[in-house]
Amino acid sequence: MTFATRAEVGFRSERGPVLIALMTTTGLVAIDATILATAVPTIVSELGGFTSFPWLFSIYLLTQAVSVPMYAKVADTIGRKPVILLGIGLFLLGSVLCGVAWSMPALIAFRALQGLGAGAVQPMSVTIVGDIYTLAERARVQGYIASVWGVASVVGPTLGGVFSQFLSWRWIFFVNLPLGLVAAWLLVRRYHESVEHREHRIDWLGGAILTVGLSLVILATLEGGNAWAWDAWQSVGAYGLGGSLLVVFAAVERRAAEPVLPMWVFSRRLLATTATIAVGVGAMLLGVTTYVPTFLEALLGVTPLTSGLTLAMLTIGWPISASQAGRVYLRIGFRSTAMIGVGVVIVGTVGLAVVSATPSVLLTGLSCFAIGAGLGFVAAPSLIAAQSSVQWGERAVVTGTNMFSRSMGSAVGVAVLGALVNGVMRDQSAAADPALFGTAATRAFWTIAGVAVLTAVAVLAMPRDRPAA
Structure with a gap:
């Protein structure tokens, strides 16, 4: 167990540098998901x-x-x-290659390498937090990690614009190097774990089938209604083949000696419901951060700074509630805490949809704050409930499944919302009319509210738990 003697050396002095390293690497991964948004014209x-x-x-x-x-x-x-250090290494290598990319295909390929690194950093950061912090402490620390994602959604596009306008878009990637190297150094020096080394049989076949199957499903979702019609042969074929491969994957995993994604994760009620909750959290979070700034700028003509500050209300609400969630779930339990949170999220998302009919920066900001505050009471307790239900040897798989579910929710959610918005814009002739985008945004926000309701159903399906002593 990591930090077995932490009581002797003190909590803050031993774990503080590790937390800083985890927040730094998480921030780099999160920012790189959005930082290119304002630099695209320059790159192209x-x-x-x-x-x-x-x-x-x-x-x-x-x-x-x-x-x-x-x-x-x-x-x-x-x-x-070793996994998180490998992830940081791949991410930094991808960053260097992106910075020297000579063509769009090369840049796309190097972005894929960055994503492979990010796939290790994201779940490992949360897993390590679950290893080195107690049950009572995790909610506050998970709130710090969650706030990094929220802040990155606002800071990313701003930094991209600054670099592309005053320096070069290539610095978007080069700036990752010093921060990533410092984080890796802190982890090498200050993070120590005791692992029982034995021979393992990694399920490469299952991993390959899962990768190809999910790639096809996400490809069809991201490109459907964009590169081709939803009912085009490309979409039908990608969904059909991808779905078939996922069925094959489930069969392979049942026979694998050490499956990459054990089916028991989905056979346990708590783990299945918390994974479903993570899908909803991912869809709502990225949906709001994607469309609120564009909505305000298109309908009210506010500056990017103003729209960013409005969205920042979400990033303020989340860490505040997440930091207090620990006290609440220790008193009333994980499920009850998540129910309070999802109720606040529903109020916020419905408020956002209602406000979109008569745009207001103030009311939009208040709705975003409510959504963030609610998500802090949903995301952290549900994840910690899943982590606390298993031992060390299963914790990374459980955490990874939760993070994977959130990523899938983000990918599919944004794609579906994009299809809804594009459908409104294509069906109308006055596509340049700002009011038309208001109609599209309203449809998107009501869809997000619907996701909040479905997430509430998943929370209700969680097993009842007793407050911790």
């Missing part, structure tokens, strides 16, 4: 390939999502430290 003007630039985002998200379960399983066999 230099490298060309305008029709291909959406892949800069989708390939990063794709390789990150499909690699999470594999890394999680490996971490439960060889330890967390």
Whole structure:
């Protein structure tokens, strides 16, 4: 167990540098998911390939999502430290290659390598937190990690614009190097774990089938209604083949000696419901952060700074509630705490949808704050409930499954919302009318509210638990 003697050396002095390293690497991964948004025009003007630039985002998200379960399983066999260091190494290598990319296809390929690194960093950060902090402490620390993702959704596009305007878009990637190296150094020096080394049989076949199957499903979801119609043969074929491979994957995993994604994760009620909750959290979080700034700028003509500050209300609400969630679930239990949170999320998402009919920066900000505050009471307790139900040897797989579910929720949720918005814009002739985008945004926000309701159903399905002593 990591930090077996931490009581002797003190909590803060021993774990503080590790937490800083985890927050730094998580921040780099999160920012790189959005930092290119404002730099795309500059990149396209230099490298060309305008029709291909959406892949800069989708390939990063794709390789990150499909690699999470594999890394999680490996971490439960060889330890967390080598996996997260491998992830940081791949991420930094991808960053260097992206910075020197000579064409759009090359940049897309190097973004895929970055995503493979991010797929290790994301679940390992949360898993290590679950290893080195007590049950009572985890909610506060998970709140710090969650706040990094929230802040990154606002800071990322801003930094991208600053670098592309005043320096070069290539610095978007080069800036990762010093921060990533410092984080890796802290982990090497200050993070120590004791792992029982034995021979393991890694399920490479299962990992390959899962990767290809999910890649096809995500590809069809991301490109459907964009590169081709939803009912085109490309979508039907990708969904059909991808779904078939996932069925084959489930059969392979039942026979594998050490499956990469054990089916018992989905056979346990608590783990299945918390994974479903993570899907909803991912869809709502990325849906709100994607469409709120565009909604305000298109309808009210506010500056990117103003829209970013409005969205920042979400990032303020989340860590505040997440830091207090520990006290609450120790008193009333995980399920009851998550129910309070999802109720607040429903209020916030419905408020956002209602406000979109008569746009207001103040009311939009208040709705975002409510959504963030609610998510802090949902995401942290549900994840910690899942982690606390298993031992060390299963914790990385459980955490990885939760993170994988959130990534899938983000990918599918944004794709579906994009299809809804694009459908409104295509069906109307006055596509340049800002009010038309208001109609599209309203549809997107009501869909997010629907996801909040479905997430509430998943929370209700969680097993009842007793408050901790």
